[in-house]
Amino acid sequence: MEITKVEEAASKAEYPLFIPFIMAADPDAQTTIEIALQLQEAGAHILELGIPYSDPLADGPLLQRSAKRALEQDMSLQKAIMLVPEMRKRGLTIPVIIFTYYNPVMRMGIENFLDTVKKQGADGVLIPDLPFEESRSLNDAAHDKGLVNISLVAPTSASRIKKIAENAEGFLYCVSSLGVTGTRDSFPPEAYTFIENVKENSQVPVAVGFGISKKEQVERLRDVCDGVIVGSAIMKTVEDNLSLLSSQQNRQKGLDNIKSFVSSLISS
Amino acid sequence: MNKTYPDENGRYGDFGGKFVPETLMFALEELEAYLDEAWNDLSFQQEYKEILAEYAGRPTPLTYADRLTDQLGGASIYLKREDLLHTGAHKLNNAVGQALLAKRMGKSKIVAETGAGQHGVATATICAKLGLECKVFMGEEDTQRQELNVFRMELLGAEVIPVNSGSKTLKDATNEAIRYWVTNVEDTFYLIGSVVGPHPYPRMVRDFQRIIGDEAKEQLNEKDNILPDAVVACVGGGSNAIGMFYPFLEDNVQLYGAEAAGKGLSTDKHAATITMGTKGVIHGSLTYLIQDENGQIIEPYSISAGLDYPGIGPEHAHLAKSGRVNYEGVTDQEALDALSLLTKVEGILPAVESAHALHIAFEKAKQMKKDQTIVISLSGRGDKDVNSIKAFMEKESF
Numbered sequence: 182m183e184i185t186k187v188e189e190a191a192s193k194a195e196y197p198l199f200i201p202f203i204m205a206a207d208p209d210a211q212t213t214i215e216i217a218l219q220l221q222e223a224g225a226h227i228l229e230l231g232i233p234y235s236d237p238l239a240d241g242p243l244l245q246r247s248a249k250r251a252l253e254q255d256m257s258l259q260k261a262i263m264l265v266p267e268m269r270k271r272g273l274t275i276p277v278i279i280f281t282y283y284n285p286v287m288r289m290g291i292e293n294f295l296d297t298v299k300k301q302g303a304d305g306v307l308i309p310d311l312p313f314e315e316s317r318s319l320n321d322a323a324h325d326k327g328l329v330n331i332s333l334v335a336p337t338s339a340s341r342i343k344k345i346a347e348n349a350e351g352f353l354y355c356v357s358s359l360g361v362t363g364t365r366d367s368f369p370p371e372a373y374t375f376i377e378n379v380k381e382n383s384q385v386p387v388a389v390g391f392g393i394s395k396k397e398q399v400e401r402l403r404d405v406c407d408g409v410i411v412g413s414a415i416m417k418t419v420e421d422n423l424s425l426l427s428s429q430q431n432r433q434k435g436l437d438n439i440k441s442f443v444s445s446l447i448s449s
Numbered sequence: 450m451n452k453t454y455p456d457e458n459g460r461y462g463d464f465g466g467k468f469v470p471e472t473l474m475f476a477l478e479e480l481e482a483y484l485d486e487a488w489n490d491l492s493f494q495q496e497y498k499e500i501l502a503e504y505a506g507r508p509t510p511l512t513y514a515d516r517l518t519d520q521l522g523g524a525s526i527y528l529k530r531e532d533l534l535h536t537g538a539h540k541l542n543n544a545v546g547q548a549l550l551a552k553r554m555g556k557s558k559i560v561a562e563t564g565a566g567q568h569g570v571a572t573a574t575i576c577a578k579l580g581l582e583c584k585v586f587m588g589e590e591d592t593q594r595q596e597l598n599v600f601r602m603e604l605l606g607a608e609v610i611p612v613n614s615g616s617k618t619l620k621d622a623t624n625e626a627i628r629y630w631v632t633n634v635e636d637t638f639y640l641i642g643s644v645v646g647p648h649p650y651p652r653m654v655r656d657f658q659r660i661i662g663d664e665a666k667e668q669l670n671e672k673d674n675i676l677p678d679a680v681v682a683c684v685g686g687g688s689n690a691i692g693m694f695y696p697f698l699e700d701n702v703q704l705y706g707a708e709a710a711g712k713g714l715s716t717d718k719h720a721a722t723i724t725m726g727t728k729g730v731i732h733g734s735l736t737y738l739i740q741d742e743n744g745q746i747i748e749p750y751s752i753s754a755g756l757d758y759p760g761i762g763p764e765h766a767h768l769a770k771s772g773r774v775n776y777e778g779v780t781d782q783e784a785l786d787a788l789s790l791l792t793k794v795e796g797i798l799p800a801v802e803s804a805h806a807l808h809i810a811f812e813k814a815k816q817m818k819k820d821q822t823i824v825i826s827l828s829g830r831g832d833k834d835v836n837s838i839k840a841f842m843e844k845e846s847f
Contacts, residue, residue: 235745236620236731238627239470245614257743283468284730288744310468310730314458335472337634345471359472360632 187351191386198408202229206256223443232281241363258285276304305329346382365392459648464763467647505535511668524817538829540571546657548575551638562626564619565754566598568642573607583607588618616748643686644762647733658692679703682826683806685756689828707805709751710778720749721778722761731760752781755802779805800829
């Protein structure tokens with residue numbers, strides 16, 4: 182099969198393959214587009230565009246608050262996908278992954294969802310509550326359209342790691358440690374053994390997510406994986422800069438703060 | 450045919466399954482393996498039945514409501530008295546079963562969610578009895594509405610954790626319990642209170658609750674040597690209802706589920722998931738749920754905190770779709786009218802949840818013949834509801 186844009190971007194990147202997550206419409210749709218462009222400039226290889234959901238089971242307090250702000254902006258799965266062509270128009274060239282819980286996808290209809298993702302210029306999807314066993318039909322449909330469905334493995338995956346890793350496309354999302362999204366000061370020592378095990382089983386690049394907020398963590402992971410996914414830490418910077426970002430006059434300053442946080446996180 | 454569900458993927462027809470983050474998949478596989486092993490072990494079944502008999506008070510009576518039957522003038526009405534079970538509702542049947550399983554799995558920490566507090570109290574109770582550590586997540590709004598149940602749980606040694614996220618009710622307490630479980634999955638058992646959640650929970654909870662229907666069937670057979678013509682139960686998540694219906698699925702018995710229609714199905718203040726909901730995924734299961742056009746879950750409403758849930762057990766979704774069970778909405782007012790009647794005529798104050806089933810049963814009984822029989826699952830007692838009943842009645846009288 183033809184190599185997808187996601188896989189190409191992920192394999193070409195030098196460490197760290199950097200995959201930021203941002204919540205669509207936190208604090209508003211236009212600012213989300215600006216943040217995406219800043220992240221590309223700061224060195225992002227792939228962008229995860231998050232869809233706010235009323236019941237985000239896998240998320241900690243920070244992304245719950247972020248989703249709440251975005252829902253107050255009336256953001257939805259359909260509208261979020263429509264931000265992608267606007268981002269493209271403004272110069273975003275890196276692959277975009279639509280990150281959404283499954284219920285909004287079902288509501289939209291799987292075919293309709295994937296068609297829209299493709300048509301609007303996004304490159305893949307990631308559905309945290311659609312595990313391997315339930316994902317076959319969506320995987321096949323995504324495949325047909327040249328989209329990737331990103332798979333996740335977790336420290337408890339144990340005997341499941343092999344089958345998930347073997348079927349992974351684009352990159353493999355490796356959940357660093359147990360729990361919901363949100364920053365962690367450090368990972369338990371067994372996390373590194375687990376990640377190494379995942380890496381050994383994977384044909385595609387392995388990116389570690391959940392809890393990454395510090396340069397030291399990114400450095401520490403250098404030997405065991407290909408890159409990092411950073412969500413809560415970026416959305417925390419957004420939250421800390423809300424008043425700057427929501428003022429026309431000071432928005433650039435807020436965007437600069439996000440960019441400098443990201444640059445310091447991934448620069449070697 | 451109905452009884453072969455769920456299939457090996459945890460599906461009841463189109464519904465059910467496991468829609469959870471990868472972190473939990475192993476825990477669900479482990480749970481299923483232990484459950485199957487325990488279920489096939491006679492000593493486990495024996496211990497479960499023994500605790501239910503000697504500690505919880507099973508079998509619960511099947512009461513013939515003679516004055517009510519006379520007054521309505523139709524079918525004979527029988528009440529399956531889960532209100533007389535220890536802690537006041539059917540919830541303990543399931544809590545005992547799961548707590549024993551947790552112990553067997555070597556997990557000494559229990560986490561649970563609760564809405565009105567009945568499941569929380571049942572869980573805290575069996576944890577006290579078995580010496581397990583217990584944490585209960587409860588929406589902050591519910592902790593205020595059900596202050597006494599919070600205190601009860603604390604007396605039983607449980608830690609009650611108020612949940613501030615979302616709408617601060619059962620749906621959010623469940624989210625938070627799942628988040629806690631994701632974080633502590635290695636040593637913690639999640640004790641779900643209804644036939645909801647990812648496979649194998651809906652099957653497990655059903656199997657721990659079917660004792661309601663098994664007993665009722667046997668009791669009626671012993672008394673009158675008959676099967677009932679109709680069986681009625683209220684449905685929130687649906688655990689007392691599935692427990693009551695399951696043993697009758699293959700029989701020629703009409704089955705009715707009472708959903709909360711709140712202030713009416715034409716308003717947006719209801720919790721009638723099957724009547725008004727659409728297909729989707731909530732708390733790990735594919736089922737019907739109340740959601741908006743973008744797939745965001747809508748907070749339901751009912752006077753009864755136990756029916757105030759935006760989803761429904763996947764097996765009910767299947768039984769609704771196949772037409773085996775009829776689900777109908779009952780308003781707050783209809784439920785309270787039925788509650789008043791039962792209390793005055795039979796001297797039994799039912800839970801407002803159960804009162805929803807009473808309304809449908811009374812309507813059906815009136816239309817049925819005198820030689821027919823209807824059984825109602827009286828899932829809980831109403832002591833916990835006196836404040837809200839009083840508030841409702843005072844408001845309505847103006």
